[in-house]
Amino acid sequence: MRMRKKKNLAPRMERCARLLIQDPQKLLGHWRDLMPDARELRLELGCGKGRFTAGTAAGEPDVLLIAVEVVPDAMVVAMERCMAAGLTNTFFIDANADRLPSFFAPGEVDRIYLNFSDPWPGNRHAKRRLTHGNFLRLYRQVLKMGGQIHFKTDNQPLFEFSVEEIPQFGFQLSQVTRNLHEHGPVGIMTDYEAKFYEQGLPINRLVATMVPWEEPFPTDLKTVKNRWLDVFASDVSEKDLGERVLSEGNFLWHLFSWKLVPCLEGDAARQALAETSEERYLFYYEYPPEGVPLIRSVMLEDLSALPVDQGAVPGADWYVVDKDFTWTYAQPHEEECGPYFCRREN
Numbered sequence: 012m013r014m015r016k017k018k019n020l021a022p023r024m025e026r027c028a029r030l031l032i033q034d035p036q037k038l039l040g041h042w043r044d045l046m047p048d049a050r051e052l053r054l055e056l057g058c059g060k061g062r063f064t065a066g067t068a069a070g071e072p073d074v075l076l077i078a079v080e081v082v083p084d085a086m087v088v089a090m091e092r093c094m095a096a097g098l099t100n101t102f103f104i105d106a107n108a109d110r111l112p113s114f115f116a117p118g119e120v121d122r123i124y125l126n127f128s129d130p131w132p133g134n135r136h137a138k139r140r141l142t143h144g145n146f147l148r149l150y151r152q153v154l155k156m157g158g159q160i161h162f163k164t165d166n167q168p169l170f171e172f173s174v175e176e177i178p179q180f181g182f183q184l185s186q187v188t189r190n191l192h193e194h195g196p197v198g199i200m201t202d203y204e205a206k207f208y209e210q211g212l213p214i215n216r217l218v219a220t221m222v223p224w225e226e227p228f229p230t231d232l233k234t235v236k237n238r239w240l241d242v243f244a245s246d247v248s249e250k251d252l253g254e255r256v257l258s259e260g261n262f263l264w265h266l267f268s269w270k271l272v273p274c275l276e277g278d279a280a281r282q283a284l285a286e287t288s289e290e291r292y293l294f295y296y297e298y299p300p301e302g303v304p305l306i307r308s309v310m311l312e313d314l315s316a317l318p319v320d321q322g323a324v325p326g327a328d329w330y331v332v333d334k335d336f337t338w339t340y341a342q343p344h345e346e347e348c349g350p351y352f353c354r355r356e357n
C-alpha cells in the first residue's frame with residue numbers, strides 16, 4: 012500500500028500500545044493466554060487500515076484476532092479504530108507475514124484472512140503474492156489441520172493465479188465466487204472492498220481448507236535450485252546474490268564461502284550432516300558429472316562414497332537437502348573450500 016507518511020506516528024502508536032505485540036516470538040505457542048476463552052485464533056495478513064479487523068473482532072467477540080501488517084502508517088489507523096471501539100479481542104503485529112512460523116506454533120491458528128493482498132503482477136515478483144506456494148507452505152506450518160484461508164480480492168489475475176496455486180499445496184477450495192456481492196453486500200467489507208463495491212467492481216472470494224498433504228520432492232533442477240535459493244538465500248540482497256552467487260563463474264556454495272549467510276564449515280558441517288535423520292536428496296547443479304542422475308534420494312552411506320575433489324570428477328559440486336529444505340549441505344569442487352552445512356531459520 013502506498014501511503015503518505017503519517018504525522019506523529021510514534022505518539023499515535025504509543026497511545027495504542029495496549030494492542031501492539033512488541034515481541035511476537037515470545038508468545039509462540041501461548042497466544043491463547045491473551046484470551047483463554049477464545050473459541051478460535053485467527054490471523055489477518057495485511058490488515059491495512061483495519062475496517063475488516065475492527066468489524067470482525069466486534070462481530071465475533073469470542074474470537075481472538077491477530078492482525079499482521081508491514082506498514083505501520085496503515086496499521087496505526089487500524090489500531091486506533093480498534094481502540095475507539097474498545098475491542099479487547101484483537102491485537103497487532105508490525106511484521107512481514109513471511110515470519111509467521113517464528114511467531115505461531117504448529118497448529119496454533121484456526122483461520123487466516125487474506126484481504127485484497129497486493130497483486131504483484133508479472134512473474135518476476137510472483138513470490139511476493141500472499142497466495143504463492145512459498146507463503147502457503149508457511150501457512151501450513153501454523154494452521155491446524157482443517158484450518159482455513161479466507162481470501163478476497165478485486166484483482167482477477169491474482170484470483171485466477173490463486174485458484175490454480177492454492178490446491179497444489181494441500182488445500183481444498185470451496186465457496187469460490189467471482190462476484191461476491193452480486194445479490195447485495197455479503198459479510199464484513201474491508202476498506203478496499205467498500206471502495207470497489209461502490210464503484211460496482213466485482214469481488215472474488217474463496218475459502219481454502221487445509222487437508223493432509225505431503226509435498227513431493229521436485230523432479231526438475233530449476234525448481235530445486237529456485238526453492239534452495241528461496242529458502243537459504245532469502246535474507247541476501249539481490250545485489251549480493253546477483254554478483255557473488257548467480258553471475259557467470261560463481262556457484263551456489265558461494266553463498267556460504269562469501270559468508271552471506273551463517274553456516275557450519277569443514278568437520279562441523281560433516282558432523283551436522285551425519286546427525287540428520289530426515290529423507291535426504293542429492294542434487295548436482297554446476298557441471299554435473301555425465302551419466303549421473305541430477306537429483307536423487309540418498310542415504311548417508313551413499314554420500315561418503317562420493318568424490319569431493321576436482322581430480323575425481325572435475326567441477327562436480329554437489330548439494331544435499333532434506334525433503335522440506337530445512338537444511339542443506341554443500342560440497343564444493345574446490346578441495347580447500349567447505350563443505351558447508353546450513354540450517355534455515357524460521
Ligand SMILES: C[S@@+](CC[C@H](N)C(=O)[O-])C[C@H]1O[C@@H](n2cnc3c(N)ncnc32)[C@H](O)[C@@H]1O
Nearest residue numbers: 012057058059081082107108126127201202203
Ligand atoms: C492492498 S492493501 C489491502 C488492505 C486491507 N486488507 C484492505 O482490504 O483494505 C494490502 C495490505 O497488505 C500489506 N502487506 C502486503 N504484503 C504484506 C506482507 N508480506 N506482510 C504483511 N503485510 C503485507 C500492505 O502493507 C497493505 O497494507
